[in-house]
Amino acid sequence: MVRTVKDPETRRAEIIAAARRLFQIREYEKTTMQDVMDDLGIAKGTIYYYFKSKEELMDAVINQMGDEAVERMQKVVDEGHGNALERFQQLIAAGNIADENPEIMEQLHNPKNAGMHAAMIAVTAKRSAPLYAQIIRQGCEEGLFHVENPLETSEFILVSIQFLMDMGVYQWTEEDLMRRARALPGLIETLLHAEPGSFQFLFQQGN
CATH class of the missing domain: 1.10.357.10 (Tetracycline Repressor, domain 2)
Structure with missing residues (x-):
């Protein structure tokens, strides 16, 4: 499988959009960084490259x-x-x-x-x-x-x-x-x- 590489702005926007959707559906307190990773199918290193914590993502x-x-x-x-x-x-x-x-x-x-x-x-x-x-x-x-x-x-x-x-x-x-x-x-x-x-x-x- 060819790995899709997205430009940083696109990837960052996707992470924010997924987090916003999950914060609405599951509530902020019940949503984890792992939930966002699973939703997007991305690795831990990817999300933490853009956001160091859930608070920073919020x-x-x-x-x-x-x-x-x-x-x-x-x-x-x-x-x-x-x-x-x-x-x-x-x-x-x-x-x-x-x-x-x-x-x-x-x-x-x-x-x-x-x-x-x-x-x-x-x-x-x-x-x-x-x-x-x-x-x-x-x-x-x-x-x-x-x-x-x-x-x-x-x-x-x-x-x-x-x-x-x-x-x-x-x-x-x-x-x-x-x-x-x-x-x-x-x-x-x-x-x-x-x-x-x-x-x-x-x-x-x-x-």
Whole structure:
């Protein structure tokens, strides 16, 4: 039999795809590196050449999920229609990672994976902030927002929301979470100097 030799990028992508699929089906904790090897029919030396541990492989899966979300969000910025408020909603929907990866996100909410989860939130906020800043600039041009520092404002909003509202970071009660969700639209409207009620859709989405 002729041994098939694949280029490094193709092989690495295959390993990440297999791990992502297994993490969804079997859960992260129950999946081993051997499971990934068996799924792909590759040797131990091959997988460990690319990933030194299951944690490193999970990190690659998370980065891939983030890449996909940012790509969708970039498309909204480049091709989306409507005013800034409408595009804000489109951007939020495009950046939703949890709906397509529920099992993986559930694993990240495990206290044992808190460091990995926090890193994902930080990286996602950093990468998506410039995209939100573009929409904020559009809103300023349309007279919907009045902000002097769009990028810094978007960074502040994203990091605050993602950390404060994430049940994997803070073990809020349902009442705690609802109280913050109700306050969120008004807080963003204050930061953006937007019309009262213009961000009420955020609370409606959370229900």
